[in-house]
Amino acid sequence: MAEIKIHGVPPSTFTRTVRLACHEKGIDYELVPTMPGEITPLNPFRKIPAITHGDLVLFESTAILRYFDRTFPGPKLWPEDSAGVARCDQWVSAVCDSLVNAALRYMASRYGFLPVPGEMRQKYLDKTREVVPIFDRQLGESRYLAGDAVTAADLFLAPLLFYFPDIPELRAIADSAPNCARWAREMAARPSVVATEPADKPRLAA
Amino acid sequence: MAAIQIYGVPPSPFTRATRLAAREKGVEYELVPTRPGETAPLNPLGKIPMMEHGDFTLYESPAIARYIDWTFDGPPLWPTDAKAEARGDDAGQSGLDHRIAEDHRFLAGETVTAADLFLGPIFSIFPKLRS
Numbered sequence: 556m557a558e559i560k561i562h563g564v565p566p567s568t569f570t571r572t573v574r575l576a577c578h579e580k581g582i583d584y585e586l587v588p589t590m591p592g593e594i595t596p597l598n599p600f601r602k603i604p605a606i607t608h609g610d611l612v613l614f615e616s617t618a619i620l621r622y623f624d625r626t627f628p629g630p631k632l633w634p635e636d637s638a639g640v641a642r643c644d645q646w647v648s649a650v651c652d653s654l655v656n657a658a659l660r661y662m663a664s665r666y667g668f669l670p671v672p673g674e675m676r677q678k679y680l681d682k683t684r685e686v687v688p689i690f691d692r693q694l695g696e697s698r699y700l701a702g703d704a705v706t707a708a709d710l711f712l713a714p715l716l717f718y719f720p721d722i723p724e725l726r727a728i729a730d731s732a733p734n735c736a737r738w739a740r741e742m743a744a745r746p747s748v749v750a751t752e753p754a755d756k757p758r759l760a761a
Numbered sequence: 762m763a764a765i766q767i768y769g770v771p772p773s774p775f776t777r778a779t780r781l782a783a784r785e786k787g788v789e790y791e792l793v794p795t796r797p798g799e800t801a802p803l804n805p806l807g808k809i810p811m812m813e814h815g816d817f818t819l820y821e822s823p824a825i826a827r828y829i830d831w832t833f834d835g836p837p838l839w840p841t842d843a844k845a846e847a848r849g850d851d852a853g854q855s856g857l858d859h860r861i862a863e864d865h866r867f868l869a870g871e872t873v874t875a876a877d878l879f880l881g882p883i884f885s886i887f888p889k890l891r892s
Contacts, residue, residue: 611844613848615850618847621850622846622850626843637831637832640828641817641819641827641831644821644827645819645824647824648821649820649821686806689805692805
């Protein structure tokens, strides 16, 4: 029986990030299908995913990945040196703040999960157009987001960018980011990414 | 001379979190007044704060706080065992939870951690916004 239980659903980008980390590190886990409205006993903030490991209950994906990295053997998700750790933290945070507050919100509104006025939706799209080139520039300078090896930062970026081709406005932004495209192709070939591909993706709201 | 430079402005809660981190660790810093949008070329995302330590530059306040914690002597801002460290991370990233506050003296346990340094600057603004 798997010691780690991940509570979430496959289409959720953060649930996928946590699952990707398990696959990359070779951690056995059980996915317990849980929607945001059902997660309250584990996460009072009502967000997925949360994990349990024995009597430890943990929410917030960054905290979960860092816990995995410290607790389990397998390839490191963060570099070992102080500057490398900081650089990785920086990109994790940049994805979780700048990109999530733009692209993920735009997707959520397009999929009908986040009812916002059209004006607000447009702001999310404009912001996405503004920040994607920054990631693209970085991926032009290094093979992965925080250097020459896959780190936690890539595991946060991948599930988000993999939705871009499904939404025409975001596909147009991705089409003008060639380094992101090269990186996405490399990431898509990883067994962790193949294993966590969501079977039922959300459909665009009419 | 100050060990590090922090770029930001005092009212910014994230700037304050990084300044608190430096103070708690006993690290001398210089605050370089910088507003959002004036951050290029150090931060292409246009946000404050940023940090400079010699020729190493960094942005995103959780990354800065952790770097300060790792690099300098002084009281640890993150606990040293994996479980407690993880709780410090999740508390810090989610903000105030009343139940956590009832269970523990501080957000992630019995001592001040990075989580408190992130919550404090936001929570201290609340009374000023009373309508």
